[in-house]
Amino acid sequence: MTTKMQGNAGRGQGAPVGLPIDRVDGRLKVTGRATYAYEQPSAGPVPPAYGYIVGATIARGRIVAIDTRQARQAPGVIHVMTHRNAPAQPAFGPSVPPTPRDVFTRARPYLASDRVRYYDEPVALVVAESFEAARAAAALVQVRYQAEPGEFELAPRLAEAYQPPRTNAGFAPDSATGNFANAFSEAPVALDVTYATPYQSHNPMEPHATMAVWSDAGLTVYTGSQTLGNFQAGLAATLRIPPERVRIVSPFTGGGFGAKLIVHADTVLAALAARELRRPVKIALTRQQMYANAGHRAAMSHRVRLGADRDGRLSAMGYEVWSATCRFEEYCEQTAVFARALYAAPHRATRHRLVPVDLNRGEWMRSPGEAPGMLAFECAMDELTGLPYSTRNLVDCMRTGAARFGWQHRRAAPRSVREGRWLVGMGMAAAIRPNYLGAAAAQVAMDSRGRVTVRLDMTDIGTGTYTILTQIAAESLGVPLNWVRVELGDSRFPRTAGSGGSWGAASAGSAVADACTQLKARIVAAAKGPEQAAPAAVRFADGAVTLGGQTQRLDDLMARVAPGGLQAEGRVAGMGEAYKAHSHHAYGAHFAEVAVDADTGEIRMRRMLAVIGAGRILNPKTARSQILGGMTWGIGAALMEQTLLDTRYGNFINHDLAEYLVPVNGDVAQMEVVFLDQPDPNANPLGIKGLGELGVCGAGAAVANAVYNATGARVREFPVTLDKVLAGMAAAERLAL
């Protein structure tokens, strides 16, 4: 992989925002001192007990008998919880939430009834002195079921689809501009194609894990979380206690990708068991259990209809998506929504429909909407040739990328470049992702030595949050980076929107910047009295403050005027009316070159390039890592990823990292990321646009389009595996004859 990064040119000097600073938590991580949830030692005198979840072996039906005698008598076992003896919990709640927020905070009871709604749904919890004892005893729990036939497949049941009231993130399910049907039927060039995207699973490196500890003050939960507020509210609702009595601690989260936005079985069951046993309880989902119990991306069918005139101008654009959804809790990924903003066809129609299946709920997964949507749509767009592109710095991204990638060397006719056995091709795709902003608050304190502590309940899920917030605070207060300490992941700190939807950096960063502004005002007031503190005459830089022409070191000043230190809170509002005056998106363009073995269909990546227009880049090193990760997801989505369902039983078969294929280093080859550093003054004061998820948007389509350009095989069912490419190449050859 190419690396075009300088060293830490800016460490400790000048304005640090925009420099490729190393991760401030990097040393803790590589030395094993970043403590993740399951590694937390017990918080009190009593060592933790260990829970192991027993999952259902049917996908739909009832538990008619459950025998826990043997398990209870097994060595080391403390307790076995089933629906017969679990503490009372509130009902699960309505399947269609009245507001998007309720999705995150509703009660999520477990072991609450004899109903089984999906394969591997928890039916018992064994708690023992050790993980091994709990797991061994779990195998002794005997469950008898009355199974009912389940429905799992999407494709044969499209006729049963219904229209949801709204999609994820609150969008209308349908949109219509102009008259799509007329324009499409009259278009001189028309394309009507259907793509399929499969079930996919997140697989963060850190499995879902929780340690729950009760005390007189209430419940403390150590867990891997993206958004502490959601966990606090969801758990409080499930346990029927006030949110103030629930403390969530999540200083390090080993990847989330959307799978850790809400509480799952490990968190709820650990809390229930710890309360009952008056002892800390740890529960981790196994990798296998995560597939059914921690969300997935639903399988979808995508019909794309494009109409254009002969010189390539798009006149009609139709995009319909059918998605599988859970029967007891609806989730409609906003898959077609990006198409409402990306292309300027005068006649456009989009719609979302859902087909209920007997699976657990699909959830948010890395770029909800754009990831599967652009995979299908940007391939369809490639099928329609010669199109002009419009809008914002999308065109800039494409032009820059085309020049850097050598797009002028591409031969438009497929199967035109051959190097020995290898058929070589290039593909590209657009990228778009909404730029969200979540309400957030932050506290910043400066002590008598000028040292800074930043606190907020934000999370760092591996993205670099600690680092960029350190940079923002250091720049704003004009102090060296090593004067700043950022503390995250405790629900006692000021509330943020957490990490999700790529809103983390802009939301938390804006709150920290505002807190620093407030703090500077306090420092100035303490130094000179507020009446003389004309802001224009004040400068914070190099660990010093200049007031009215006089420069004083901050540590000297603070020791003199504020020996007890000073602190301030800052905040940013969410997406208010001013924010809504613009369409907020980040853009990009992805380019890919692949080589395909002409005889075996084996696909090798050769190079990829992403050109990203995502506002001000806070740290090109962490930003680049985010985009590289997204591009790697794109390769996976295009060529490898699919969670396979055994439709006889409704279970995911390839439920581990041996069989759920994702790209490894050898699959990735050369990648380059270029940022168009263009601060967006309308988004937030720092000019940040979220970019975490932008890397995956369209990346897979660029790869699939390159495969087509190399081979002439247009595979419309993802992932594009060699068997499908071979069949596609054979079909392309037949057509050519």
Ligand code: MOS
């Ligand atoms: Mo993201 S799928 O909102 O973590």
